[in-house]
Structure formats: structure tokens, C-alpha cells
Amino acid sequence: MILLLGNLLLFLVALAAAPRLGWLWQALFPGISRPVWDSQSWFALLAEHLMLALGATLIAALIGLSAAILATRPAGRALRPLLDSMFSLAQAVPPIAAIALALPLMGFGAAPTLLALVLYAALPVMRSAVAGLDAVPAAVLDAARGTGMGPGRILAQIELPLALPVIQAGLRVALVLAIATTAVGAVAGARCLGTPIVTGLANGNLSWVLQGAVFTAWLAVIADQALRLGLDPERRRSNGRLAPAR
Amino acid sequence: MIRFEGVSRRYGEQVAVDRVTLEVPRGSICVLLGESGSGKSTLMRMVNRLVEPSAGRVLVDGRDVAGAEPEALRRGIGYVIQSVGLFPHWRVGDNIATVPRLLGWDAARVARRVDVLLDLVGLDAALFRDRFPHELSGGQAQRVGLARALAADPPLLLMDEPFSALDPGTRRGLQSALREIHAETGKTILFVTHDVEEALTLADTLAVLDQGRLVAQGSSASLLQEAEKGPVRRIFGKESLAFHRLATLPASSLARPEDARQDLPMLPADASLKQALMLMLAEGSACLAIPAEGAFPGGTLHWADLVAPR
Ligand SMILES: Nc1ncnc2c1ncn2[C@@H]1O[C@H](COP(=O)(O)OP(=O)(O)O)[C@@H](O)[C@H]1O
Ligand SMILES: [Mg+2]
Numbered sequence: 001m002i003l004l005l006g007n008l009l010l011f012l013v014a015l016a017a018a019p020r021l022g023w024l025w026q027a028l029f030p031g032i033s034r035p036v037w038d039s040q041s042w043f044a045l046l047a048e049h050l051m052l053a054l055g056a057t058l059i060a061a062l063i064g065l066s067a068a069i070l071a072t073r074p075a076g077r078a079l080r081p082l083l084d085s086m087f088s089l090a091q092a093v094p095p096i097a098a099i100a101l102a103l104p105l106m107g108f109g110a111a112p113t114l115l116a117l118v119l120y121a122a123l124p125v126m127r128s129a130v131a132g133l134d135a136v137p138a139a140v141l142d143a144a145r146g147t148g149m150g151p152g153r154i155l156a157q158i159e160l161p162l163a164l165p166v167i168q169a170g171l172r173v174a175l176v177l178a179i180a181t182t183a184v185g186a187v188a189g190a191r192c193l194g195t196p197i198v199t200g201l202a203n204g205n206l207s208w209v210l211q212g213a214v215f216t217a218w219l220a221v222i223a224d225q226a227l228r229l230g231l232d233p234e235r236r237r238s239n240g241r242l243a244p245a246r
Numbered sequence: 247m248i249r250f251e252g253v254s255r256r257y258g259e260q261v262a263v264d265r266v267t268l269e270v271p272r273g274s275i276c277v278l279l280g281e282s283g284s285g286k287s288t289l290m291r292m293v294n295r296l297v298e299p300s301a302g303r304v305l306v307d308g309r310d311v312a313g314a315e316p317e318a319l320r321r322g323i324g325y326v327i328q329s330v331g332l333f334p335h336w337r338v339g340d341n342i343a344t345v346p347r348l349l350g351w352d353a354a355r356v357a358r359r360v361d362v363l364l365d366l367v368g369l370d371a372a373l374f375r376d377r378f379p380h381e382l383s384g385g386q387a388q389r390v391g392l393a394r395a396l397a398a399d400p401p402l403l404l405m406d407e408p409f410s411a412l413d414p415g416t417r418r419g420l421q422s423a424l425r426e427i428h429a430e431t432g433k434t435i436l437f438v439t440h441d442v443e444e445a446l447t448l449a450d451t452l453a454v455l456d457q458g459r460l461v462a463q464g465s466s467a468s469l470l471q472e473a474e475k476g477p478v479r480r481i482f483g484k485e486s487l488a489f490h491r492l493a494t495l496p497a498s499s500l501a502r503p504e505d506a507r508q509d510l511p512m513l514p515a516d517a518s519l520k521q522a523l524m525l526m527l528a529e530g531s532a533c534l535a536i537p538a539e540g541a542f543p544g545g546t547l548h549w550a551d552l553v554a555p556r
Contacts, residue, residue, distance in 0.1 A: 143331025145296060146404075147344045147394070148321035161335050 004225045011218050015042040018211055025207045035207035037196045042215065049192035049219070052110060052185060053178035056117030060174050063118065064125025065167070069155065071126075072133040080130075087126050090119040095181050099188045113185030113192075120181055121174035128170020132163025169230075176227045180220035183212075193219060247272040247402060247434040248293060253302035254458075255288050262288040264458035265302070270451070272401075275428060275435040277445040280455035281481060286438040289455065290404050293436065294323045306402065321345050324395030324403040324433075328410050330387050332379040338364075338390050339375040345398040363393040366430075368423055385416035389423070396427070403435045410441065421447055442482055446493050454478050467494035492519035492552075500552065501536050501545030508535075513547065515539035522547055 018037065025035035067083050070076040095116040102112035136159050144154045160167075183194030193216045200208030248270040255263040263285040270276040278286045291297040292304050295316045304311050311319055332341050339360045346356045364371040367389040379387060388408060395403055409417040421444065428435060439445050445452055446466050454462040454469070456477035462469050470491045473479050482490055497517045511529040513522055513536050522534055526549060538544030 137329070137331070137334075139327060139329035139331035140333060141331075142296070142327060143325070143391075143394075144333070146294060146320055146325030146327070146331075148317045148319070148348055149344075150317050158333060 001229060004222070004229055007222055007225060011215075011222060014218075015046065015215065018042055018215075025211075028210075029207040032205055032207050034205070037200075037208050037211055039199070040191065040195070045191060045193050045195060046215075046219070048190075049182050049194075050179070052113060052190060052192055053117065053175065053182045056114050056178045056182075057121055057171065057175045059114070060118045060121035060178070061125050061171055064122045064170070064174070065129050067122075067126045068129030068133060071130055072159075073151075083126070084130075087123040091123040093119060095120050096184050096187065099184060103188055108189035110185070110190045112188045113182065113190040116184070117178045117181060121178045124170045124173040124177065125167070126170075128173070129163065129167045132166030132170075133159055135166065136162045172227050172230050176220075176223045179223040183216040186212075247307060248276075248436060249305040249308075250289070250292075251303050251305065253289070253292060253299045253304060255285070255292065255297060256300045261458050263292075263299075266455075266458075266460045267302075268453050268460055268463060270434060270436055272434050273432045274450040275437055275448050276451045276453060277449035278436065278438045278453050278455060279440070279442065279445040279449075279481065281440055284455040285458040286440075286455055287406050288458075290406055290436055290438050293402075293404055294320045294325060321348055321398065322400050322402070324400045326388075326391050326395045326403065326405040326408045328407040330379075330391040332382075332387055332390060332394070334379050336379075337375070338377050338379070338382070341379070341390060342393045342397050344394055345400075349398055359397060360393075363396055364390075366396070366427060367393045369393075383416075384412050385420060388412065388420060392420075392424070392427075396431075396433075399431075401434060403433050405435060405437045407438050407440065409444065410439065417444070424448065442486075442490060446490060454481060456481065465494075467491075470494055489520065492523060495519045497522040497534075497547055498536055498542045498545070501542075501547045502551070503543060504546045505544070507533075507546065510535040510546065512537060515542050515544075519552060523552060526552075 019042070022036045025032075029035050064087070067087065071080040071083050098116035098119055099112045102115050106112045106115065140158060140162070141154065144158050149157070182190075182192050183197065185192050186194030186198040193212060196208040196212030197216070198212075200206060200210075200212065248268075250266050250268045253263060253266045254261065266289060268276075278289065280286050288297055292299050293306065293311065295311055295314070298312075306314075306319075306323075332338075333344075339357075342360045342363055343356045346359055351359070360375060361371040364374055369386060369389055374382075374386070374390070379390070382390065391408070395405075409420050412420065424435075425448065427433070437448055439448075449466055451464060452462070452466055452469050453460055454477070461476065462472070462478045469478065470482070470487065473482055473487060479487065495518060497513055497519050498515055500519065510533050511525055511531050513525055513534045515536055515538070517525075517536075525534060526532060532549035534547045536542070536545055536547060
């Protein structure tokens with residue numbers, strides 16, 4: 001926890017300091033005339049980066065959860081292998097390829113990036129939700145039906161609350177994947193921490209490339225750190241929740 | 247109260263329940279006895295439509311359950327299962343309140359009802375109301391399961407091997423709690439078990455299932471008298487048939503009308519011959535005194551009469 005907060009603080013300080021470190025960039029890249037990235041503020045890029053990742057995770061959550069619910073209903077059980085392979089395929093497509101394929105249809109900007117991220121992040125949500133819903137004890141479901149609860153009520157009041165810890169773990173994985181992957185959106189013109197990398201490559205400005213790369217990697221490390229921290233107590237609680245009813 | 251009329255249920259080629267016709271009178275405990283896989287659960291679950299019959303029909307209070315809306319039907323029938331199935335994320339009180347809340351009772355009435363039920367099943371309301379299911383022993387959990395089934399005061403209870411997973415002592419405690427609750431509330435109870443002792447302890451009437459077929463029905467005593475061959479004899483265990491039979495006969499019926507001697511061990515007048523045998527073995531005495539009670543004038547029970555052919 002201390003480690004995570006310290007790292008986060010350091011990251012923010014570095015973002016604030018980067019435009020003021022002209023001498024450092026100059027020393028590292030003496031041949032470059034404008035080594036300081038000043039087209040946009042780093043914080044604006046960070047905010048847009050996070051918005052993209054969060055938006056994509058939200059959409060992936062809706063799609064993944066719906067698919068998982070469908071796959072665990074008696075009527076949808078036959079669809080399960082199909083859904084699983086569809087989502088696996090979606091994740092197998094590298095985001096950069098997904099963006100390239102979406103570009104002609106969706107044009108430059110955030111949209112193709114969002115699509116690529118959603119394709120990438122939906123699988124962990126679906127897998128975790130299926131696992132969580134499957135783990136609800138059969139006796140609990142039998143008892144719920146026996147008391148006269150309808151299918152919708154059983155889903156909302158029994159199955160989803162019991163599966164929640166496992167679903168949350170999947171959501172975190174999806175969010176971390178999205179945060180780490182959003183930078184590729186810069187090739188399609190989405191503004192994010194990847195933007196200085198792409199702009200720098202286009203202009204032969206290695207100083208911008210380096211700064212963008214460092215901050216992108218750094219953010220992904222922080223997200224991963226937060227994920228690990230989030231998972232441990234969650235796993236403990238989920239064990240208590242899903243303990244078989246006696 | 248419940249009538250099965252020529253009820254069958256097939257799963258593919260397999261016939262789980264085969265043309266069963268059976269009536270459970272109002273206010274009685276009917277025990278479905280049979281080995282594992284004989285179709286007991288399938289037959290029982292047709293009453294609250296967790297299973298639909300392939301043929302025949304099930305009537306509750308004279309009405310075909312096929313015409314009832316399943317959820318509404320189930321709210322009017324208590325259902326208790328072996329693995330209890332308490333909702334692990336709800337406190338004991340909320341578990342018990344399930345059906346009353348589904349029926350839209352107001353909060354104050356629900357809260358009063360929860361306390362009454364905890365008391366009825368022998369749990370201290372103040373101590374148990376706010377516990378989570380994982381904080382209960384197996385016996386306590388099944389008491390809560392029973393309370394949940396009784397919550398909206400349904401006239402009919404379905405119990406599917408409710409005590410089979412419990413240790414013998416706990417099981418006997420719950421059996422006697424159930425008998426007391428039955429005496430107090432007059433519920434109609436359909437009770438599934440594979441345990442002969444349990445069946446004889448609880449049953450007003452017994453129905454024996456074998457491979458989906460109803461092979462015998464009636465009072466425990468009449469079933470045991472006729473159980474000389476076939477599946478009934480096997481299910482009751484042929485070695486212990488005579489012993490089980492003793493459990494269905496009152497000790498007073500064999501007592502000699504002698505004055506009860508003071509030096510003999512005393513047997514309560516309502517005891518069974520099985521209890522008499524147990525007491526003789528425990529006390530090392532071939533004679534027992536039975537005190538007068540009601541119409542019974544008192545007398546002495548002799549070992550010779552107990553083992554004489556009947
Ligand atoms: N949903 C089902 N699908 C297929 N077969 C079933 C199903 N339910 C029960 N059976 C079969 O029907 C038979 C009777 O089962 P059941 O009623 O559970 O027996 P019991 O409760 O007496 O142990 C068993 O052979 C079982 O395998
Ligand atoms: Mg069964």
C-alpha cells in the first residue's frame with residue numbers, strides 16, 4: 001500500500017516536472033531542437049488516457065457480464081462454447097490490428113481505440129463472471145427456487161451478490177489490461193500517454209518518444225501494483241462468501 | 247391434501263417415477279422410504295413443480311398443480327432439503343424472512359414472525375437472528391432451514407432427507423423437534439428418507455418406493471407385518487425386521503394383568519416393545535413393571551411374552 005502510494009506520488013511529480021526539465025532532455029538528446037514535450041499538458045494526456053481505459057472497461061463489463069449471464073442460464077447453456085471462443089478470438093486479435101481494421105470504418109479518433117480495448121478486455125470479465133456464477137452452490141439455487149423466487153430475483157438477489165467478489169477480480173484485470181494497452185490508440189489519433197510516442201516517431205524526436213514510453217510503462221506498473229493489492233483481501237472475502245452452505 | 251394420480255417421470259430411457267398413485271391425508275406425516283435413486287426426490291419435487299410429471303397429475307387440496315403459477319404455488323409450500331441451502335450472504339433472520347418478504351409482509355410483522363419461528367425450532371432469537379449461515383453448526387443450520395420453510399405458515403411441508411447429513415445425536419434432536427412442531431401446528435408433511443429407523447420414528451403412513459414404483463404403503467405396523475418378501479423386506483433389512491416390528495407395537499398390549507411389583511424397572515405405559523426390550527437389556531431384567539395410565543390398568547411385561555411367536 002505504502003509502496004503503491006509512493007510510486008503514484010512519484011509518478012505525478014514526474015509528470016509535473018517533465019516540462020521543466022529542459023536541460024535534462026537537452027543533455028540526453030543534444031541534436032534535438034525542441035526536446036521538451038509541450039503540445040499538451042501531461043495531466044490532460046493522463047486524464048484522457050484514463051477516461052479511455054475506464055470507458056472501455058465499462059463497456060467490456062456490460063458485454064462480458066451479459067454474455068456470462070446468458071451462458072449460465074439453462075436456455076443459454078448451449079451457447080456457452082460459442083461465446084467463449086468468440087471472446088477468446090476477440091482477445092487474440094492484437095489491439096493494434098483491431099485498430100487498423102476499424103480505422104476505415106470508424107475514422108481517426110477515440111472510437112477505434114475504444115473498440116480495440118473493449119475486444120481486449122471483455123474476455124476476463126466474461127470468464128470471471130461465468131466462474132463466479134458457476135460457483136453458486138446448487139443447493140442454494142434449489143432452495144431459492146423452492147421458496148418461490150422467480151429467475152430474475154434469484155439472479156439479482158442470490159447469484160450476482162454471491163458471484164460479486166469473483167466478478168470484481170475480473171473487472172480489475174480488465175481495467176489493468178485496458179490501462180496498459182490504451183497507449184496504442186495514439187496511432188489512430190486518440191489522445192493519451194501514447195501520443196508523444198507516435199508524434200515523436202513521426203518527427204524523429206526521440207526525446208518525446210522516451211518520455212511517452214516511460215510514462216506509459218510507469219502507469220501500467222502502477223495499475224498492476226494496485227491490482228495485486230486489490231486481489232488479495234478480495235480473494236479472502238470471496239472464500240467466506242462462497243463457502244458451501246451447510 | 248396431496249394426491250398423486252398415476253404419476254410418472256421419465257429422463258430419456260430411464261423411468262425415475264413409474265405410475266405412482268398415492269394419497270397423503272391432511273395433517274399427517276407421510277414418509278417416502280426407498281434406497282438411493284428410487285425416485286423419492288423426483289416424486290416429491292413434482293408437488294411444488296420443481297419437476298414436471300411426464301404422465302399423470304398431482305393434486306394439492308383437490309387442485310391440479312399444473313394449473314397453478316409455479317412461484318405462487320411454491321410460496322405456499324414449505325421446502326426443506328438435505329444440504330439446507332441457506333443463502334450464505336444473508337443473515338439467519340433474512341433467510342427466514344424470505345417468503346414473508348416475497349409475500350409483501352410489512353417489516354414489523356416479518357420481524358415478529360422471525361423471532362416466533364426461531365423460538366419454535368429451538369434457537370434463541372437474540373443469539374441467532376443476526377448470524378450468518380457459516381456461523382452455524384449443521385444442526386442449527388437445518389433448524390433455520392426448517393424455520394425458513396415454515397415462515398409464511400404454509401399448510402404443507404416437503405422435506406427431502408432433511409436430517410440425513412447430521413450426526414445421530416443431532417438427527418434424533420431434530421426428529422423430536424419436528425414431531426413436536428407437527429403436533430403443535432398440524433402441518434401436512436411429506437418426508438423423504440432412506441433411513442428405516444427415521445421412517446418408523448416419524449411416519450403416520452409409510453410409502454415405499456423401489457425403482458420408481460410404489461411397492462407398499464400403509465401404517466408402519468401393517469407394512470412390517472406384511473413385509474415377508476420382495477423389495478420391502480430388503481429395504482427394511484431382513485435381519486432387523488423383527489426388531490423394527492417391536493417398535494410399532496405398544497408394550498402395554500403384552501403386559502400381564504399382575505400388580506406392578508415395586509422392585510422391577512419401570513416402563514412408561516406409552517412405550518413400545520422395542521423400548522421395553524432396550525430397558526430389559528439395560529437393566530438385566532426379564533420382567534418390567536408398567537404403571538397404570540388412562541384405560542390401561544397397569545401390569546407386568548415378561549421376556550417370555552416378548553419373544554413368543556405372534
Ligand atoms: N434431472 C435428471 N436428469 C436425469 N436423470 C435424473 C434426473 N433427476 C433424477 N434422475 C434419475 O432418476 C432416478 C431417481 O432419482 P431421485 O428421484 O433423485 O432418487 P432418490 O431421491 O430416491 O435418491 C435416478 O436414477 C436419477 O439418476
Ligand atoms: Mg433424493
